[in-house]
Amino acid sequence: MGRRALLSSAGGLLMLAAVPGTARAAQTVQAGSAVPQFAASRSSRLTQGTTLVHADMHNHTVMSDGDGSAQAAFGSMREAGLDVAALTDHATLFAIDGLSSGEWNTQAQLADAANDPGQFTALRGFEWSSPLEGHINVWNTGDFADLLKAPGPGNLYNWLAARPAGLASFNHPGREPGRFNEFAFRPAVLEQMVGLEMFNRTDDYLFEGWSAGRPSPLVVCLNSGWRPGLTGVTDEHGTTWGFHEGKGRSGLWVTENTRAGVFEAMRARRSFATRVSGLRVDATADGxxxxxxxxxxxxxxxxxxxxxxxxxxxxxxxxxxxxxxxxxxxxxxxxxxxxxxxxxxxxxxxxxxxxxxxxxxxxxxxxxxxxxxxxxxxxxxxxxxxxxxxxxxx
Missing domain, CATH: 2.60.40 (Immunoglobulin-like)
Known part of the structure; x- marks a missing residue:
């Protein structure tokens, strides 16, 4: 049976991964029940005018290579305590195990239905997916690009530059051998490439590839001239969106929890990467x-x-x-x-x-x-x- 014929519910048990130093490590939670929340304030001790929201901008469903029904995803992420969430199914060649045009439209409808300005921001995006060059998430565009429209990173940058409202991120950097043509710099999309995943699932990507003799993806990316914010994501492919301790997520400092507010914070790089729920991080350098x-x-x-x-x-x-x-x-x-x-x-x-x-x-x-x-x-x-x-x- 193909993935498109599978419809998985969000039920079942989830064993949370251990996180050093927390008493909640390895507890069992019923998927669909509320994850215990932490009491860290959403207000910074250093700055004013913004509020912290907890975000996961990289998730999959049965519309590409995930196991879960897209109809259940946003509800699961909101119930798990996230404030901002995105579905970003793969865009692959000829929609093989990836998004079709119809599914792209369905995701927009689901995001619009789940979006609750001021309380919960639901977003649609896609993951441009090359098995050799790497994967790039894109949000805030009216259409999507697969490997037929954009067969390489340079083609995708050209496509993105023609959609100046669009924002994008380097995903799990270094997992695929080409590493975005070794992060070859394209000034035309400097301001639109707003993310670099430092945490994907449970992994820290700082030294990704080091054991094989390759330099740190963070060093190569930033030394090449890119200026991304740093992010964490769960890259969820199962049915328990949001209900994961120890997997990546992002903190965003927003002026308001709306789509416009989220995209403005991403453009300003007011983000931090973490893999710990409920964490607040803000930082200044000479103000x-x-x-x-x-x-x-x-x-x-x-x-x-x-x-x-x-x-x-x-x-x-x-x-x-x-x-x-x-x-x-x-x-x-x-x-x-x-x-x-x-x-x-x-x-x-x-x-x-x-x-x-x-x-x-x-x-x-x-x-x-x-x-x-x-x-x-x-x-x-x-x-x-x-x-x-x-x-x-x-």
Whole structure:
């Protein structure tokens, strides 16, 4: 029986993956019941004018290679506690195990029916899918492009540039061998390429491919000139959308929880990647919010980092690592210990001559990175979150 003939309900039991340091690790939850919520405030201790929403922008259904009915997906994600959710089924050659035009229209209808401005933002998108070059999510376009319309990343960038409202993300970077033609830079879509997945499912992609002799996807992407926000996603292919602890998700700082508000936050790169539910992360560098530009050539930069996951993580030891450009992996120029519920305060000398970007990684020092990099690297511990980069613009 083909996937298009399968209709799966959202019932059944889901065993949540273990997350270091949480008492909820490995508990069993009935899919469709509410996931326990955390009490971390949605308001930043550092900035004003925006509210944190929890988002998952990468999910699949039976309309491509998922197992679940698209009719159940948005309801499941809202019930699981997400504030923003997208369906992004694969766009493949001749709709083989991928979206058809009819299904594309159906997803729009489902998203419109589920969308609840101010409370829950439901989005339709698609995942351009090349088995060699990589996968790219696209949102906010009226049509979609498969490998017939756009047989390579460059063709997709041309297609996207003709739809300036469209936004896109590099998905699970490094999983496919071509890695978007090694992240070959296209200035025409610089502002539209708003995402780089650092967490996909349970995986940290910082050192993806390192064991095979390839450089970090983060380093290659940012050194090539791209300026994406950093994100996490579940990339759900089952029937339990949203009900996963330990899988990727994103935090977005929005002026309002609407489609317009979500897309504005994505364009501003006011996002962080995490794989921990209920986490709040906000960060500034000399008062500039993550995702922004620092108008300096060199000098000391003061970072403030607001990290909180509510009472269950109160006082939990964490680390803030300052990542700077390297040729193969990021250079870690500072590591500071902190705890959940605190604002970390650190001052770091930066020089644009060493590279034009800086990223903060928040980690749990009590657990190991499942995909480690070079021996002794500071990021061989368990990543909890990544801020979006800042760019030095003298």
């Amino acid at each position: 500039v919010r993550m995702g922004g530009a620092l108008p300096i050539a060199s000098g000391d930069v003061r970072f403030l980092v607001d990290i909180d996951r509510g009472p269950e993580w109160a006082g939990k030891p964490l680390r803030v690592q300052v990542l700077r450009p390297g040729t193969q992996v990021p250079t870690v120029v500072e590591v500071v210990d902190t705890v959940s519920g605190a604002v970390a305060d650190l001052t770091v000398p930066l020089d644009a001559a060493d590279g034009d970007w800086v990223v903060l990684r928040i980690s749990d020092p009590s657990a190991a990175n499942g995909t480690p990099g070079p021996a002794g690297h500071a990021c061989n511990d368990f990543a909890v979150a990544y801020t979006s980069p800042w760019w030095l613009r003298p």
